[in-house]
Every structure is written in C-alpha cells, then in structure tokens.
Amino acid sequence: MTTDKFAEYVLAEHERLLSKTSTDIARAADRDYLVSGISQADLQAPVTRKFAAVILHRAMQRLTREEDEDWGIAKGFRDIYDCRVCANAVAQVAVKGILPPETNNFFGMTDILTDEKASKTIIRLYNKSQRITKLLEL
C-alpha cells in the first residue's frame, strides 16, 4: 500500500466505521492535513512505519481529537530520536497500542508496513477495544 493510499484508507475508514459523511471540500482539507509535507515521491512509495505513524497521529489530532499520552516505553526505542518530526507520532501510536514497535526497544521507522498490518492498524485507530495493551509482551 502506498503512503497516499494509506492516508485515503484512514479517511475512508473514518467515514465508514464512525458513520461520518464529509463534503468533498472537508474531505480534501482532511487529506491535505494528513499528508502535509510528504513529498509526491514518498506518497507514491510503499508506506513506511514512520509515515504511517505520522498520518495516524494527525488523524488523532484532527479526526478523533485524541489527546497525547506520556511516552512510556517509547522512550526506550533506540530509534525514537532518529526523527525529530515524527518522534512524538511514533511514540503516540506505539503507547496507544495502534502501531506497536517491532521489538520492545525498536520501532522500525523505515520498514514497510504490510497491507495486512496497515488494515489492522487503522481498525485500532478507530476502535480502542482492539488496541494492543501489552506492548512489553510483544
């Protein structure tokens, strides 16, 4: 799944799972927000875990209005500080159990998110009961 498709998927599932309907203009504005600053090349490339985290976190900010939490175990990811622009997004999706790290101490910023995992991730974004609560047991 490309980064662009992932963002579209996040928006589509927002409407489907939460029974929301948006005008074309509102939807375009939401999309712009989710993918702001991501280059066309990256949008057309397979979605990496860091871009997935950024889009999911922006969806939490704009669509679901979910508050940030303390970083908790995310502080221990050895690659968390590799990305000043996505560190908090990575931490939030991890500690909220939406997109778990690859190991207890490594998020895996640049690895590709498979389609199957992307789907599960988006479900966990909108359905808190599906979130992974025991990250340390991964």
Add this chain to the structure above:
Amino acid sequence: MTPDRINKEGRFDSFDNGEILLNKKKNHLPPMGWNSWNAFGSNNTEALTRAMVDKIKELELDKLGYKFIVLDDGCYKPERVNGRLVSDEVKFASGFNAMSDYVHSHGLKFGMYNDIGDRLCSGAQVGTCGYEDVDAQSYVDWKVDFMKVDNCYYLWDNATFSNPENARYTFAPNIKAVKIDGKEYSAVKDGKVTGFIGKVEKDYVTFLGTFDGTGPDASPLEVRSSELVFEVEAEEDKTVSLAVEYATGKKEGVGEWLELAVGEDIFFDDFVEPTESEETFVWSRDFEVSLKKGINVIRVMNHRRQENTLNSYSRFLRELNKLKPDHDIIYSACEWGKTHPQNWAYKVCDSWRILNDITFRVGNDGDPGVGNWKDDYTPSVTSQYNKAVIMDEFAGLDKGWNDPDMLMIGMNGLNDTQYRTHMATWCMMNSPLFLGLDLRRVKKGDALYQIIANKDLIDLNQDALGVQAKRVFSSLAVEKPDKEYIRDINRVDILCKPLSGGDFALCFVNVSEEDKKGEFSADVKELSKIFAGIKSAGSYEVKDLWTKEVTENTTGVFTVKELPACASVTLRITPKN
C-alpha cells in the same frame, strides 16, 4: 556525487586558528525572536505566523529584542518547482514574499529554515545540497534576515535519515600496519592512538574518526576525534614510499575514506579501494612522501565528519555572499552537536546547536506540547544546560554562540519555577533566545509574560561585552566547575557573567528536583581571579532580577540561603566606591 575537496583553511588542523571564513560578520549578539517549531511543529501556517507577529507587537516584545520571526520545517511545498523552493500551497498560500513583507512591515526580521542535506527533516525534498546557488537567490529574493540550517538526509555522513552507510565517508578503514621506506610498522605495537574514540581491536586499530556528539554522552571540551600516528626518524630530507594495510567498512567506526599526512601536509584524502570485509586486510598502493631530517609524524586519520559539515555550511554562505556581499544574515547551524561544531562553526556561523532537540513533543494549534526538566537523552532543560554551561570558551562576539535550543517556556510538563530557571540560565549562557510558544496564550503582565519579558535578564543576554557566563561553583564538581561535564542534576551551580561597565551577574541554580538547604556563596575576591573585569569594591549594589529588590552588600560575599527545587536566584551586582 562525492564530497568536495577541502582547502587547508577548512581542515581540522585549522579549526583552532581563530580565523573566520567567507567574511562572516562578527559582533552579533545572541539572536532573539520566535521560532515556529516548538509551538506548532510542521503545522505552522501563514495565519498563525501573522498572529505571532501581531502578538509580538501587541506585547511589545520587539522592544525587548525579540525581532526574528523564523519559519521552521514544514513551510515548503515538499518538492521543488522548476528547481526552486516554493511555499506550501495550503499553509503558506500567499507565498514567502508576502510573509516576509508582513514581518518587515512590522519592524521585525524574517527567518527561514533549510538543511545541508538533500531533504529537510520532515522529508520534503528541498534540501540545499547541490542547490546552494539557487536557494541563496530565493532567500535573497525573500529578504531573509536569518537562516537556520539543519543536518537531516546529509549525503556525506550517517546523519538522521541519511544512509547509515554514509559512515564510509567519515571513518578511516581499520588499520593493521604502515610500511614506510620499506620498513613495516605495526598499528598496535608501533603506532599511537590519539584522542577519544579510536581503539585497538585484535591486531588492528579501528574507530579512526570523530565521535558522534548528537547525544549527551560526552563532554564538549576534549578532542573527540582520533588519529593513528607513527613517529619516524629520517637521517636527512628524503622522499620515501608509504603504504597502508587496511580493511574497509561502511558503518560507524570503520569507513572507506582515508586521510594521510606527514605533520600538517596531507598527501592523500580520498576513498581507498574497498576490501572484502572489515577484517580482510590489503595493502594500499605506494604513496611518495617527503620526510624532513629528524622526527616525522605520520598521521593516519579521517576528520571528514567535521570537515565535510563545515564545508557544506560554507557552500551556502559562499553563495549568499556572491549575491549580496554586504548581507547581514544571521546563520544558525542546527547539526545537533553531531560533529562538535564548537570546534569549527565559529568560522561561518553565528550559532551552533550543541545537542539533539530539547523536545520531541512539540505543540500544535491548541496544544502547547510538552517539555521536560530532566531526561537521560537530550529532550530536557537540564540535558541542554549541563552541556552548554561548560562551553563558555567557545562563545564570544568574535566567534558566535552555543545554542542549547529554543525555549520551552509555555509548554506543558514544566512549572513556573522551571520556566524561570530556564530563562535565567539561557540568558546567562548567552544562548540565542527563541520563544517557542503560541503567543496568543500570553497577556501583558501575566505569569508567562513576566518570564519571557524580564528585561533585566534579557539585558544580561544582550550585554555588549558578549561573554557567556562561566560556572564558578558546582556542588558536584571535583576540581574544576567550569570544565567538568556533570550530568547528575542533584546539585547547585553558581554561574558568573561579567558585564560591561564593571557590573557582573551571579546566578545560583538548584538544578535538582529537590529543595536544597544551606548557604551557597560567591566571593568577589575569588571571582576577580577568574575575570579580569571583576574588581573588589567597598560596597556593591545588588539587584535581584526576579523580585527587583535592590540591596547593598559591603562584604563582597554574595550568599543565597535555601533554593527550592529547580529554582534559581539571579543577581546583578554593581560595584560602588
């Protein structure tokens, strides 16, 4: 593409000569202003920036010195258009000229952001690398007064988001031996490893390069790079052959780029042929080298981590100079301390970040973000302070300023006491003062305003003498409080800052998160031994810069009793007859 050839003036051996490059302007005081990053991260917009400009004027912060309005990452369209930078179509729809005009029309100065790599940290494919001339033209057209330049996606080192294999440019290969004039010298037995990072592994020497200073692990004061040196005696001046037995890699510690010198004469500075593995050693080709009669120092090394970065920051300044030779653009290096910019950045830049970011939880419209007082890594007030407080030797009007990153005053996670100490210490350390909060949250006279608009503190930061405070006491220092890198925050520090006109400032800082009992004192007799400009006097006028209380002192001993957790007391002292 490969790294540029480096002239002597940009070499490691020239770092300590005190000479600036490219006519960099001197005598700038620390810049002050507002930067969008801590407040809004990548989500800053034209409307938000205009609102900040309006608030700076409403609060009259510009009269206190907050002049620069800096657009950080997230303001560009993520691709170039016809090779040029353009503004993000949604967030800055009116374009940067309009933004610049708005800022300037309010008597303020306009700052922008870019990167020495080929992308910005956000991933936008608009880094200056290879576009220095085009981008310099854009920034001149946009009447930019300030440039913050980052280090992500850097091509010539393994910086953030760079290819990790770029370490091949910045470390020498593993070295097993050298052969000089037919005689073989073992790296381990006959060579000497200088500096901090190099080490012996089995029968070879590795980590010939420069320690990565992005994190808080190492003191900024010692030499952070290593060379392998051999002392070779020649009976007369002569030309001899020299070869190196090496094995290459592409990771932190072992690379493919080698610098070879006799004394300061570098005779090789390039890639070597790669080897099958990091422990498969081969002999290089023979080099002809000239030895002088007597002892010759043969140096096997790689200083490219620092040299490449200096060169990249120079490239952009060179282009700005071509277009606008008399420009007075403030140039802020944001390479996060990775390459120890305190050693070289004074040559081309006005300030240099000393560590990775002070927070990774930046705000958004409606969300102040989060800052910490303490952290094991860089994102906290004390992580930055602990390092900056012993870096005074690198700062000055003729050099530039250590930059412990932007202010977190107004962010969640810190209390008013911590905000005050953050402000006081940044002012004492002559740090650039960039507000990082949504100024719409500030009202004239409220608690946040009282902190960011403390004119007495700002006067310390902007004092014409331009001297960063020195730590003259630390309760955890063993011997030299101004030199020891102390990361344990359970301590009290005293900083002293000479000021113009014979005044000086003292700042008593409880770095700890626990209250500190007892008395903490500084004696002017001791201070005058450290600072030529501080003289004993019959009496002193002492002003507390937070309470504004003015008292008289006749002893020359300035004492603070009991400091609550994270609190500080800052005094301005004026000697009287």
